[in-house]
Amino acid sequence: MEPRIRPHLSSSNRASASDRSPGWRPSAAIRISLWLHAAILAALPVFPNSWAWLLSILLGDHLVLALAGLWPKSALLGPNLARLPWAPARNGLVVLTFDDGPDPEVTPAILDLLDSHGAKASFFCVGKQAQGHGALVREIIRRGHSVENHSFRHSNLFACYPLGALQREIQRAQSAIAASSGTAPRFFRAPMGFRNPFLDPALARSGLRYVSWTRRAFDTACRKPETVLRRLIRNLCEGDILLLHDGNSARTAEGKPVSVQVLSTLLPILDARGLRAVSLPMAMGNEPGSGAP
Numbered sequence: 001m002e003p004r005i006r007p008h009l010s011s012s013n014r015a016s017a018s019d020r021s022p023g024w025r026p027s028a029a030i031r032i033s034l035w036l037h038a039a040i041l042a043a044l045p046v047f048p049n050s051w052a053w054l055l056s057i058l059l060g061d062h063l064v065l066a067l068a069g070l071w072p073k074s075a076l077l078g079p080n081l082a083r084l085p086w087a088p089a090r091n092g093l094v095v096l097t098f099d100d101g102p103d104p105e106v107t108p109a110i111l112d113l114l115d116s117h118g119a120k121a122s123f124f125c126v127g128k129q130a131q132g133h134g135a136l137v138r139e140i141i142r143r144g145h146s147v148e149n150h151s152f153r154h155s156n157l158f159a160c161y162p163l164g165a166l167q168r169e170i171q172r173a174q175s176a177i178a179a180s181s182g183t184a185p186r187f188f189r190a191p192m193g194f195r196n197p198f199l200d201p202a203l204a205r206s207g208l209r210y211v212s213w214t215r216r217a218f219d220t221a222c223r224k225p226e227t228v229l230r231r232l233i234r235n236l237c238e239g240d241i242l243l244l245h246d247g248n249s250a251r252t253a254e255g256k257p258v259s260v261q262v263l264s265t266l267l268p269i270l271d272a273r274g275l276r277a278v279s280l281p282m283a284m285g286n287e288p289g290s291g292a293p
């Protein structure tokens, strides 16, 4: 079956094939927010009786930014790769991503399945996990996949961190993964996909690009592989970035990791639809086997 072409480019996926250039360029929403803060600070002494109105405008601005941070595919807080750009997408590429690992039981099974279909993937590793399973991180790289940054501790409070704490968390994971694999990650994904406005400048400082996903499996919560698979393949097409988990995968009623069960069915479906699974660096360029021009 021929893959369906989706010639749509959202503002969140107009990404170049190069790594993020150093220096932070605030998004339009952040620039408006900074301007609002400056304007209201200037207006307060002039219109002291309007302080309640001025404050409510600021609160509204903060509410919009907070909601944007809770919407994983939003590009309001900064560039966000939720789908591959047009060039690699039209070559029939999709990206499989696995979060929260490496896991000594699940990751090797996923690597074997990927090998059996000649598929490549990106593993968003937790820095602390990478530190404890260095050999597994090296094995991921040895088999031709990429290892990316998913924070050091995977804290539930990650989206509440101030700028300094975000920078330390990201850099600590970057160092742990690079020490284990010999390769520094190029991409970052926030725990649970939740962010705050400080994340984009923190990533810019580390030269990392933010990646979310087109489709997520919810394979940490759902114990039924057929339900998880349905979520991933409904309207699946080239350019999609799929989110599964090698760490914290739910278990079936028989005790098998759901993500492994799903992958064993998903890979033949990708083959049948003429879609090629690659890692993020392969899809975005600068890697052997890249589908990007």
Ligand SMILES: [Zn+2]
Pocket: 099, 100, 150, 154, 190, 191, 192
């Ligand atoms: Zn995660």
